Every structure is written in C-alpha cells, then in structure tokens.
Amino acid sequence: MNPTYAPTEPPRAEVDAYSGPTVLDFGTNWCGWCSNAQPMIAAALEAHPGLRYLKVEDGPGRPLGRSFRVKLWPTLVFLKDGREVARVVRPSRVEELHEALAKITDAVRA
Template identity: 35%
Template sequence: MNEYPLAYNSEYSELSPTIEDIAGIASFAIVEFGAPWCPHCQAGELVLKEGLKGYTTLPHIKLFDGKGKKPGRHYKVKLWPTIVLLKDGVEVARVVRPTTLSDLAPLLNKLNEQ
C-alpha cells in the first residue's frame, strides 16, 4: 500500500490505489466512491460517519471517482456515493446513496458477523 489513506479520511483522495491494492487489503475495509462537490456524497458522509463511529480501526478509503477512474469502473459504480464493504479484498456488501442509518444495515450486519 502506498500513499493513499487507509484510515478514515474526511476528503476524497485523487490518489487512486490500484485494483490490486484494494484486493490486497486484509480483513474488512470500506471503499467509498464519490466526489467532493456531490450533494449526495455530502449528505451521505454524515450518515456514514455516524454509522461507522464504533469502527475506528476499520480502513476507510474515500476515492474521488469519475470518468476514466479504473477502481470505480471495476466495482461498477453508477451513482455516488457508493460504499463497498470488502473482506479480504472481496466485496461482501454495498450501499448506494445512504440517507439514514438504517440504509447502512447491509454493511453493519456484515461487520457485526465477524
């Protein structure tokens, strides 16, 4: 892993890890695809921050997504924000445009199964 953040970062990073880097993350990790100017991303950020506040050691990578960004295309991101929960580099849950804490249930249920 290189210079992109693995802990929670409040900003979307334009330093995109490769698909191989993402697939190589051991255990659970959150990869959040979005854009800093996106109103859905701004609204979802508050929900996600609240929902994940008990998971302070969970890697959380916020990726600036857009045209030509390979990780977003690989994960078939269509709308922002898209939050993907990985376990050992494999997608186990996904949430698109969360607006309430209950929208995060697919992610939180998987995290609580561990």
C-alpha cells in the same frame, strides 16, 4: 474520518489483497449527495474506529470505480479480505450502513 475524497486511488490488485474489513466510499467532493451522506457515514463508522475506510474520488477514467461498476455517488463498497460483501448506494438511512458493516465486522469474528 477524512473530509475529502482522495484524488489518488490504490490499484485494484492492492484492494483485492487487503485483509480484514474495508469500506470503499466512492464519490466526489462537489457531489451534493456525497456531502449530505457524510454525517450519516461518520455516525455509522463511529463504532468501528479501527476499520479501514477509504474515500476515493470517482469519475470518468477512474479505474478503481469502473472495476467496481460504480454508477451513482456515493457508493459504499464493503469488503472482507478484498471481496465485496455488501454495497450501499446513496444511503438514506444509517441503518443501511449498520447492516452492511455488520456483514464485514461479524465476518471478522467468525
């Protein structure tokens, strides 16, 4: 798991074309909420080593975050084949993340 939010982001058309499960984690490296959530996010993702997980730096003028209507950090968007299936904003319990992950990983097996 990458410890920092990437300053570059893929275009929305590329994200929409992803196949399989993907988690987009929107935040910033200086955000306290984001830093506090990282151990919980890492714990939830531990059981899904092959999952596409992108940490995307967000803020004003960032088109990808705006296209997903991100308002608070961190916001995790769970995608299946480029479509949003679940969203967790400022996770407070690892169970929230497990529930969202189950929605995209179960969809893979179906």
